[in-house]
Amino acid sequence: MSHETPRSLENDGHRTVLRRADETVVLYARCGSVVTQHRMDLAVAGMTLRPGTVLDGEAVIWRDGRLDFAAAQSRAASSVTRARAGATRHPASYICWDVLQHPDPAIGDCRRRPCTERRAFLLELFADAGPPVQVTSATDDRTSPCSGTTPCASRAPRASSANAAGRAIRQDSAGG
Numbered sequence: 313m314s315h316e317t318p319r320s321l322e323n324d325g326h327r328t329v330l331r332r333a334d335e336t337v338v339l340y341a342r343c344g345s346v347v348t349q350h351r352m353d354l355a356v357a358g359m360t361l362r363p364g365t366v367l368d369g370e371a372v373i374w375r376d377g378r379l380d381f382a383a384a385q386s387r388a389a390s391s392v393t394r395a396r397a398g399a400t401r402h403p404a405s406y407i408c409w410d411v412l413q414h415p416d417p418a419i420g421d422c423r424r425r426p427c428t429e430r431r432a433f434l435l436e437l438f439a440d441a442g443p444p445v446q447v448t449s450a451t452d453d454r455t456s457p458c459s460g461t462t463p464c465a466s467r468a469p470r471a472s473s474a475n476a477a478g479r480a481i482r483q484d485s486a487g488g
Contacts, residue, residue: 324379325372326388330354330406331480332361332415339371340480341388350388350395353403360441364415366480367434369408411437413481421481 327342328351337358339348348355351371361367373383380402387398411422411434422430 324381325370325384325407328354328369328371328406329412329477329480330358330361330365330367330369330408331413332358332363332365334363337361338480344478347388349392350390351399351404352396353399354406357406361437362415362440364413364417365411365437366413366477367406367408368410368412368477369406371404371406373402373404375402408434408438410434412477423477423481 326347328347329340329342331338331340337348337355338346339351339355339358341347354371371384373380373387375383383398383402384404387395387404390398410427411430414420414422414433414437419433422433425433
């Protein structure tokens with residue numbers, strides 16, 4: 313679900329929250345709308361995660377060794393049929409920034425936990441997932457929204473993904 317981390321992901325993909333439910337994966341755009349049908353390749357890969365997992369990240373498309381924002385934009389704006397055809401030619405990748413909800417009910421909502429703890433949870437979840445999920449380390453600390461030394465909850469929340477994150481966690485907690 314991730315390749316090497318590029319220097320800057322600003323405007324290279326689409327902010328996406330991934331929620332692994334019991335029987336499916338639901339993907340949300342930053343506004344909170346469901347975009348699973350346009351990114352079915354990511355939903356299929358997300359099935360390797362444990363049910364109850366909610367992740368925050370970026371849906372990107374790699375072409376010729378580079379991120380292709382135009383391809384990501386085209387996929388999002390196309391019909392479902394064209395999006396699936398595009399996924400065959402240029403599959404999407406999911407660069408994960410953060411774990412928002414852990415599948416273990418004893419851990420649950422992670423949004424107020426320190427970044428270092430959430431990073432450890434994320435690595436554990438990816439280690440359990442197996443292929444096609446792969447873990448890579450960041451090549452540039454500027455690509456991470458967290459420095460790893462302070463709790464993310466002390467930072468201003470990203471309004472762009474707050475709707476999707478809240479919706480995904482509420483739906484997961486409701487079991488739906």
